[in-house]
Amino acid sequence: MNLDSKIPSGHISEKWTNHQFESKLVNPANRRKFSVIVVGTGLAGASASASLAELGYNVKTLCIHDSPRRAHSIAAQGGINAAKNYQNDGDSVYRLFYDTIKGGDFRAREANVHRLAENSVKIIDHCVALGVPFAREYGGLLANRSFGGAQVSRTFYARGQTGQQLLLGAYSAMMRQVDAKKVELLNFREMLDLVLVDGKARGVICRNVLTGEIESHAADAVILATGGYGNVFYLSTNAKWSNATAIWRAHKRGAAFGNPCFTQIHPTCIPVSGDYQSKLTLMSESLRNDGRVWVPKNGTDARSPDLIPEDERDYYLERIYPSFGNLAPRDIASRAAKFVCDEGRGVGNTKLAVYLDFAAAIKRDGRPVIEGKYGNLFQMYEKITGENPYKVPMRIYPAVHYTMGGLWVDYNLQSTIPGLHVLGEANFSDHGANRLGASALMQGLSDGYFVIPTTLANYLGSTKLDKVDVSHQAFKDARAGVEQGISRMMNIKGGKTADELHRKLGKLMWDNCGMARNEQSLNKLLEEIPKLRDEFWNDLRIPGDAATLNQELERAGRVADFIELGELMARDALERRESCGGHFRTEFQTQDNEAQRDDEKFCHVAAWEYQGEGKAAKRNTEALNFEYVKLATRSYK
Amino acid sequence: MAGNNNSRTMRINLKVWRQQNEKVQGNLVDYTLDSVSPDMSFLEMFDVLNEQLVKKGEEPVAFAHDCREGICGSCAMVIDGEPHGPQTGTTTCQLHMRSFSDGDTIVVEPFRAKAFPVVKDLVTNRTALDRIQAAGGYVTVSTGNAPDGNAIPISKEIADLAMDAAACIQCGACVAACRNGSAMLFVSAKVSQLALLPQGQAERDRRVSRMVWQMDEEDFGSCTNMGSCAAACPKEIKVENIARINREYAHAMLFGRVSERVSDE
Numbered sequence: 001m002n003l004d005s006k007i008p009s010g011h012i013s014e015k016w017t018n019h020q021f022e023s024k025l026v027n028p029a030n031r032r033k034f035s036v037i038v039v040g041t042g043l044a045g046a047s048a049s050a051s052l053a054e055l056g057y058n059v060k061t062l063c064i065h066d067s068p069r070r071a072h073s074i075a076a077q078g079g080i081n082a083a084k085n086y087q088n089d090g091d092s093v094y095r096l097f098y099d100t101i102k103g104g105d106f107r108a109r110e111a112n113v114h115r116l117a118e119n120s121v122k123i124i125d126h127c128v129a130l131g132v133p134f135a136r137e138y139g140g141l142l143a144n145r146s147f148g149g150a151q152v153s154r155t156f157y158a159r160g161q162t163g164q165q166l167l168l169g170a171y172s173a174m175m176r177q178v179d180a181k182k183v184e185l186l187n188f189r190e191m192l193d194l195v196l197v198d199g200k201a202r203g204v205i206c207r208n209v210l211t212g213e214i215e216s217h218a219a220d221a222v223i224l225a226t227g228g229y230g231n232v233f234y235l236s237t238n239a240k241w242s243n244a245t246a247i248w249r250a251h252k253r254g255a256a257f258g259n260p261c262f263t264q265i266h267p268t269c270i271p272v273s274g275d276y277q278s279k280l281t282l283m284s285e286s287l288r289n290d291g292r293v294w295v296p297k298n299g300t301d302a303r304s305p306d307l308i309p310e311d312e313r314d315y316y317l318e319r320i321y322p323s324f325g326n327l328a329p330r331d332i333a334s335r336a337a338k339f340v341c342d343e344g345r346g347v348g349n350t351k352l353a354v355y356l357d358f359a360a361a362i363k364r365d366g367r368p369v370i371e372g373k374y375g376n377l378f379q380m381y382e383k384i385t386g387e388n389p390y391k392v393p394m395r396i397y398p399a400v401h402y403t404m405g406g407l408w409v410d411y412n413l414q415s416t417i418p419g420l421h422v423l424g425e426a427n428f429s430d431h432g433a434n435r436l437g438a439s440a441l442m443q444g445l446s447d448g449y450f451v452i453p454t455t456l457a458n459y460l461g462s463t464k465l466d467k468v469d470v471s472h473q474a475f476k477d478a479r480a481g482v483e484q485g486i487s488r489m490m491n492i493k494g495g496k497t498a499d500e501l502h503r504k505l506g507k508l509m510w511d512n513c514g515m516a517r518n519e520q521s522l523n524k525l526l527e528e529i530p531k532l533r534d535e536f537w538n539d540l541r542i543p544g545d546a547a548t549l550n551q552e553l554e555r556a557g558r559v560a561d562f563i564e565l566g567e568l569m570a571r572d573a574l575e576r577r578e579s580c581g582g583h584f585r586t587e588f589q590t591q592d593n594e595a596q597r598d599d600e601k602f603c604h605v606a607a608w609e610y611q612g613e614g615k616a617a618k619r620n621t622e623a624l625n626f627e628y629v630k631l632a633t634r635s636y637k
Numbered sequence: 638m639a640g641n642n643n644s645r646t647m648r649i650n651l652k653v654w655r656q657q658n659e660k661v662q663g664n665l666v667d668y669t670l671d672s673v674s675p676d677m678s679f680l681e682m683f684d685v686l687n688e689q690l691v692k693k694g695e696e697p698v699a700f701a702h703d704c705r706e707g708i709c710g711s712c713a714m715v716i717d718g719e720p721h722g723p724q725t726g727t728t729t730c731q732l733h734m735r736s737f738s739d740g741d742t743i744v745v746e747p748f749r750a751k752a753f754p755v756v757k758d759l760v761t762n763r764t765a766l767d768r769i770q771a772a773g774g775y776v777t778v779s780t781g782n783a784p785d786g787n788a789i790p791i792s793k794e795i796a797d798l799a800m801d802a803a804a805c806i807q808c809g810a811c812v813a814a815c816r817n818g819s820a821m822l823f824v825s826a827k828v829s830q831l832a833l834l835p836q837g838q839a840e841r842d843r844r845v846s847r848m849v850w851q852m853d854e855e856d857f858g859s860c861t862n863m864g865s866c867a868a869a870c871p872k873e874i875k876v877e878n879i880a881r882i883n884r885e886y887a888h889a890m891l892f893g894r895v896s897e898r899v900s901d902e
């Protein structure tokens with residue numbers, strides 16, 4: 001497999017500029033001759049649809065919901081990074097680049113990350129122009145706060161609803177193009193297969209979820225912006241409809257899957273309350289600007305938190321990581337929470353929680369200030385738990401949140417299938433083995449607003465594309481495959497629901513490939529998953545009929561893909577015999593329990609190549625070279 | 638673990654609207670759930686019900702949901718006659734069973750409005766709201782043309798007001814709550830957000846007239862200022878936005894250049 005990353009030559013700070021100049025263009029009159037399919041309408045998909053339509057391409061956008069604005073990005077809370085240095089605290093493009101490379105534990109491509117940092121500045125400008133109501137100071141200028149893994153204040157926000165406001169900005173830009181008839185919005189559509197003609201991505205097969213109709217759509221290029229696959233774990237902070245089907249089916253058509261085992265466990269989520277739990281709710285990392293994380297020094301201390309005196313509390317993040325304190329990066333903060341709970345010092349009934357305490361901040365700044373910054377998060381916490389966080393500390397525990405892995409893409413965001421571009425969380429590209437807070441929104445918008453307009457033109461301008469429509473045999477075959485898959489699931493008529501099997505998968509994944517993994521747990525997982533797959537294909541129950549709205553059928557299709565992807569994650573985790581970022585192999589840790597990388601053997605991306613039904617995928621590698629940021633052991637002490 | 642009600646479970650009687658599709662009649666069907674935890678969300682209770690139905694080979698109750706955090710605007714149930722149920726400022730997905738008591742009977746229906754045809758059970762089609770957005774709920778600025786983010790200072794008060802309006806999640810509760818089935822609160826929230834900000838000024842007249850006209854073209858009723866919309870809004874969008882849209886619309890009619898009702902130019 002050819003894994004040419006296509007990193008442009010030149011100094012890191014000039015690569016993107018040079019590349020933009022050297023890329024092929026499509027002249028304005030010709031753009032209207034090209035058509036592009038965009039799947040997914042989160043930040044990446046909505047911004048790509050808007051920016052490509054503005055340029056004059058004909059865009060067809062597939063949206064799984066009734067409205068594009070319901071996409072998962074809407075739920076992002078805390079903020080978006082940009083190297084504006086408005087605070088005069090020493091920030092720069094280079095520092096954001098540096099922090100992101102280091103935060104990712106040296107498992108991301110330098111060139112991509114530098115481009116991301118460059119674009120960050122333009123994103124804020126564009127969002128402001130679109131009418132995004134970012135938080136402001138009294139003087140009318142934009143406000144900032146801090147996020148983990150950084151010592152500067154570079155995070156822009158709109159209360160605790162930053163994702164919502166950024167998505168509404170991108171959605172409005174896209175709806176303007178719907179109005180202008182440059183974007184054809186196909187809502188209620190779920191993509192179920194990718195269609196290749198002569199080895200190039202030329203269309204998709206999708207299901208109209210309202211009518212059950214299977215449709216074919218052809219285009220000159222396809223863009224997947226379908227988000228992450230955290231829901232493999234069943235319980236995660238992702239929206240319930242977030243799924244891996246689009247990227248998984250593309251993988252089966254030949255797109256390599258990069259670093260599938262790199263998942264992010266977020267340290268501050270509301271703990272599980274019962275078996276019926278359907279998802280986990282994030283409490284934004286921004287809370288760690290003012291909240292202090294602690295557990296009792298003594299694990300048997302069962303007093304209510306306000307009765308535990310200061311000197312009997314262990315503010316363990318401040319103790320172990322004095323220079324970053326409560327704002328240590330996510331992987332580190334999550335593991336630290338796990339360690340104190342494993343030591344028996346967790347709090348609450350299940351003892352799987354730690355305190356996030358605002359008492360000191362409320363005393364210092366007063367309740368109105370805290371309410372102004374986090375009011376909606378506090379309210380959300382109270383609605384879910386029935387407890388008032390202004391009075392008692394929040395109880396939090398780590399939960400699956402984000403997937404750094406995804407389809408492998410080159411510098412142009414093109415997968416190993418020509419014409420298939422992958423944007424946002426769906427690709428593997430910029431966050432290495434751990435993503436810093438407030439960087440996903442930045443990446444989604446960078447990819448959609450600023451990268452793809454250049455790189456797609458380069459593809460269209462330099463590729464010979466025959467005329468293809470949906471009468472082509474490749475569409476007929478793909479469509480027949482999708483129909484067979486659906487009727488196969490409908491006809492199992494067993495006794496288990498898709499959710500039941502999904503919960504089982506989630507528990508297996510969390511126990512064996514979660515916050516800590518090792519050879520034994522991963523081998524066990526690799527034994528269990530095939531059994532679960534058999535159970536799925538022999539005992540699934542989908543009532544009703546496939547030719548109507550059938551949410552059980554939708555769920556089942558996604559679970560089938562999650563099971564297969566879960567197996568690949570386990571294999572990837574097993575083969576990566578080192579710890580890095582969110583991938584923590586218990587066999588590879590330093591004396592003080594930090595991740596121990598092995599740069600000799602694993603300073604590379606693992607890109608898995610599908611080999612066919614029932615065959616083990618092949619592991620290819622793309623070497624990572626660090627020319628600008630010296631490979632070093634990460635330290636936040 | 639969250640909450641302290643672990644040991645206590647409740648028996649809940651549900652009367653749920655079942656309707657196979659837009660064309661056939663629907664009706665309320667009775668279900669009883671025996672061990673509902675007070676810490677469950679309203680939708681988690683439906684998950685439990687659905688799991689039982691599927692196991693019996695019956696079709697589960699179709700309902701829309703995604704984020705389950707009160708932000709995507711997917712969930713939409715009328716609970717005991719109120720869109721999103723009894724708790725103010727709360728979406729269906731954020732309503733928890735601790736708001737109910739053991740033995741309660743709860744009636745659950747879809748968001749009803751002429752403009753929201755029922756697709757199946759509790760799922761309706763709310764795409765009319767998107768068509769209103771497409772008619773002008775944006776600032777015309779193409780990617781790559783923006784000045785520095787701090788080039789235009791915007792006072793904190795104005796930014797906060799714009800944000801209050803922008804918090805709308807397009808769930809349609811305002812429409813379902815309105816006796817006339819009007820979408821005025823929804824439209825006014827978008828118009829207000831952009832009318833308050835300097836970025837929205839250039840298109841102010843065009844935006845409000847086109848959005849209002851599109852609303853009229855869909856099956857929404859007219860606003861008679863009863864205020865039930867704001868009372869039902871899970872994001873507590875205020876009726877003052879309706880006063881603002883009325884001013885904006887009057888301005889457009891008096892001073893605007895948008896005289897023709899064209900939604901397609």
Ligand SMILES: Cc1cc2nc3c(=O)[nH]c(=O)nc-3n(C[C@H](O)[C@H](O)[C@H](O)COP(=O)(O)OP(=O)(O)OC[C@H]3O[C@@H](n4cnc5c(N)ncnc54)[C@H](O)[C@@H]3O)c2cc1C
Nearest residue numbers: 040042043044073077078079191227424425438439440441
């Ligand atoms: C609770 C929460 C809070 C977060 N807060 C922050 C934050 O403060 N800052 C930050 O930077 N990041 C944050 N993140 C991460 C960030 O929100 C996501 O990584 C980002 O929004 C992903 O955007 P996207 O456009 O790539 O994908 P998404 O927004 O996930 O959009 C993809 C869409 O495609 C749809 N889709 C999937 N498969 C198909 C298919 N087969 N056919 C059709 N459609 C499909 C999905 O349903 C989804 O709606 C947060 C994440 C969560 C879960």
Ligand code: FES
Nearest residue numbers: 705708710712730
């Ligand atoms: S499911 Fe998203 S708002 Fe309720």
